[in-house]
Amino acid sequence: MQVCSLAANDIACRRGDRLLFRGLSFALESGAALQLAGANGTGKSSLIRILAGLMPAYAGSVTRGGAVALLDEHPALDPHLPLGRALAFWQKIDGPEDNQAARLGLSDLMEVPVRFLSTGQKKRAALARMIGQRAPVWLLDEPLNGLDAKGTALVEQLTADHCDSGGICIIASHQPFALAGMKRLDLATFISPPPGEGSGGGGTAFDRRAADPPPQPLPDGEGL
Amino acid sequence: MSVLFTLLARDLRQLVLGGRRGGALLPVLFFLAVAMLYPFAVGPDAPVLARTGGGVLWVAALLAAILPLDRLIEPDLELGLFDQWALRGISEEAVIAVRVLAHWLSFAPPLMLAALPGAALVGIDGPTLRTVELGLLLGTPGLAAIGVTVAALTAGLRGGAALGGLLVIPLAVPLLIFGAGSLATGGESGLALCGAVSLVLLAIAPFAGGAAIRAGRG
Numbered sequence: 001m002q003v004c005s006l007a008a009n010d011i012a013c014r015r016g017d018r019l020l021f022r023g024l025s026f027a028l029e030s031g032a033a034l035q036l037a038g039a040n041g042t043g044k045s046s047l048i049r050i051l052a053g054l055m056p057a058y059a060g061s062v063t064r065g066g067a068v069a070l071l072d073e074h075p076a077l078d079p080h081l082p083l084g085r086a087l088a089f090w091q092k093i094d095g096p097e098d099n100q101a102a103r104l105g106l107s108d109l110m111e112v113p114v115r116f117l118s119t120g121q122k123k124r125a126a127l128a129r130m131i132g133q134r135a136p137v138w139l140l141d142e143p144l145n146g147l148d149a150k151g152t153a154l155v156e157q158l159t160a161d162h163c164d165s166g167g168i169c170i171i172a173s174h175q176p177f178a179l180a181g182m183k184r185l186d187l188a189t190f191i192s193p194p195p196g197e198g199s200g201g202g203g204t205a206f207d208r209r210a211a212d213p214p215p216q217p218l219p220d221g222e223g224l
Numbered sequence: 225m226s227v228l229f230t231l232l233a234r235d236l237r238q239l240v241l242g243g244r245r246g247g248a249l250l251p252v253l254f255f256l257a258v259a260m261l262y263p264f265a266v267g268p269d270a271p272v273l274a275r276t277g278g279g280v281l282w283v284a285a286l287l288a289a290i291l292p293l294d295r296l297i298e299p300d301l302e303l304g305l306f307d308q309w310a311l312r313g314i315s316e317e318a319v320i321a322v323r324v325l326a327h328w329l330s331f332a333p334p335l336m337l338a339a340l341p342g343a344a345l346v347g348i349d350g351p352t353l354r355t356v357e358l359g360l361l362l363g364t365p366g367l368a369a370i371g372v373t374v375a376a377l378t379a380g381l382r383g384g385a386a387l388g389g390l391l392v393i394p395l396a397v398p399l400l401i402f403g404a405g406s407l408a409t410g411g412e413s414g415l416a417l418c419g420a421v422s423l424v425l426l427a428i429a430p431f432a433g434g435a436a437i438r439a440g441r442g
Contacts, residue, residue: 068311070307070311073304078238
């Protein structure tokens with residue numbers, strides 16, 4: 001797989017009148033993996049969409065070196081079509097490469113209309129669609145939602161294989177995700193002051209960070 | 225290029241067969257129903273029917289074009305397909321342009337065929353039918369362009385389908401004036417202007433629709 005890179009430079013994200021995070025920077029090279037952690041509503045999905053280029057950042061920029069594949073809550077497969085034909089549509093666009101459908105346990109489901117698939121089966125189907133894209137940069141938004149223990153292990157193995165072959169994985173998940181060498185980024189550390197707080201010039205930690213965002217070193221994942 | 229053909233094939237399948245949302249048959253049946261009701265409403269006065277029938281066919285065609293509005297863009301937006309196309313470098317403009325073509329192919333030829341029995345129902349003569357068919361041929365591309373643009377603008381809004389119908393009507397007024405107006409004058413100039421309006425709408429649609437999809441993100 002080709003050499004790829006993904007860098008975020010001083011990104012801020014605004015949703016409505018709330019600033020979700022600011023001063024977020026990182027740089028990833030081939031083979032790197034990063035988990036975006038943080039409570040619900042801290043902006044994990046927004047950051048994924050900013051990194052994918054689907055949403056403009058409020059401030060800052062994203063540098064993408066390589067094609068990007070996205071797995072989010074939308075499977076992007078026609079619900080009334082049998083799974084085989086729904087996946088074949090993307091194979092016509094992406095090329096006929098192996099989408100690992102057999103490994104994902106989809107072989108027996110090819111004749112089943114997508115709308116009859118369970119949540120976990122839909123997630124596996126979406127994974128097959130994403131793998132078939134052959135993009136070096138994977139953005140996974142809650143990839144473990146709806147998957148059983150076997151499916152979880154499979155996704156961890158697939159991302160590990162992808163990183164080994166020189167790809168980049170960014171996983172936004174509040175669940176534990178086991179992947180060797182994965183860095184971890186907690187969005188809560190980039191949070192902006194809530195409205196009203198810190199406006200009195202009290203000099204809170206938030207204010208100091210806002211005034212001069214320090215470069216954030218990426219801490220290593222646990223147990224590695 | 226082959227990507228665009230793949231998109232066109234899928235769009236046509238979606239719009240003609242329609243899945244659970246009703247396919248290309250629905251606008252045609254609606255069109256014929258209006259043509260059938262009209263003589264009942266105004267009475268069996270052949271000269272009146274012959275004089276007004278062409279205009280009724282035009283209004284019926286315009287209203288029939290509104291019916292598929294809610295399944296032009298919204299389902300694909302909900303499925304996340306537009307996001308996936310954007311990631312693959314397929315621009316929204318290209319997707320919208322292909323969709324205008326698919327939408328036109330799925331509703332205009334069936335409607336022009338249905339205008340034949342429709343003409344018999346309202347009792348218009350041969351030359352008038354010819355003007356109606358020519359007008360529909362020139363005007364329906366514009367209707368398709370308006371339909372897709374408005375569908376892109378209202379996709380994701382609550383009650384978007386009803387709002388879309390209301391938005392289409394004023395935009396389609398120029399097409400109706402020149403298309404149906406050519407029936408009164410019997411002249412080529414009305415048809416030419418109808419075609420010109422269609423071309424302008426076709427040129428705007430991909431950019432307006434693409435901008436609407438992008439603005440709806442985020």
